[in-house]
Amino acid sequence: xxxxxxxxxxxxxxxxxxxxxAVESKATVLGRDDVLSGRLxxxxxxxxxGNFSGQIECDGDLLIGPxxxxxxxxxxxxxxxxxxxxxxVVAVSRLKITSSGRLEGDAKVGALVVQExxxxxxxxxxxPEGVPESEVAIVEATPxxxxxxxxxxxxxxxxxxxxxxxxx
Numbered sequence: 001x002x003x004x005x006x007x008x009x010x011x012x013x014x015x016x017x018x019x020x021x022a023v024e025s026k027a028t029v030l031g032r033d034d035v036l037s038g039r040l041x042x043x044x045x046x047x048x049x050g051n052f053s054g055q056i057e058c059d060g061d062l063l064i065g066p067x068x069x070x071x072x073x074x075x076x077x078x079x080x081x082x083x084x085x086x087x088x089v090v091a092v093s094r095l096k097i098t099s100s101g102r103l104e105g106d107a108k109v110g111a112l113v114v115q116e117x118x119x120x121x122x123x124x125x126x127x128p129e130g131v132p133e134s135e136v137a138i139v140e141a142t143p144x145x146x147x148x149x150x151x152x153x154x155x156x157x158x159x160x161x162x163x164x165x166x167x168x
Contacts, residue, residue, distance in 0.1 A: 035052075036053075045061040048063070048064050053070070073087045074091075082100050083102075106124070110130045
């Protein structure tokens with residue numbers, strides 16, 4: 001798989017203002033006519049307005065534009081979906097699916113906003129206290145088949161603290 005690091009650029013529209021879906025004044029942008037496959041790591045906010053497949057890791061706010069087609073696993077602080085996404089999404093703070101947005105896949109989010117007309121097919125787990133950073137990947141090997149499977153297990157200590165915190 002190819003690793004792609006994108007450069008941060010300013011985004012403005014032809015009328016001199018910012019685009020209606022702009023995440024912030026400076027953002028990494030994959031344009032409407034662009035096609036990219038691989039692993040995209042963004043150190044700030046970003047916008048995917050074209051076609052992308054692979055993995056996206058974004059340290060800031062990520063926008064999937066209204067004409068975008070994304071088939072990727074996404075991890076970001078905040079995710080706004082106005083186009084099509086197929087894959088797993090982890091939005092540490094918030095996931096927003098706009099009226100033109102469609103998510104086909106499971107998601108773990110801190111908060112969820114779905115506008116009327118927005119579509120989600122899959123399972124969403126909402127963690128109001130934020131998505132736990134302490135998730136542990138456990139590796140299981142099947143000796144006969146040589147297949148290695150990864151399972152994600154959440155940290156039970158946080159649950160116990162939350163449970164006992166209700167009594168004290």
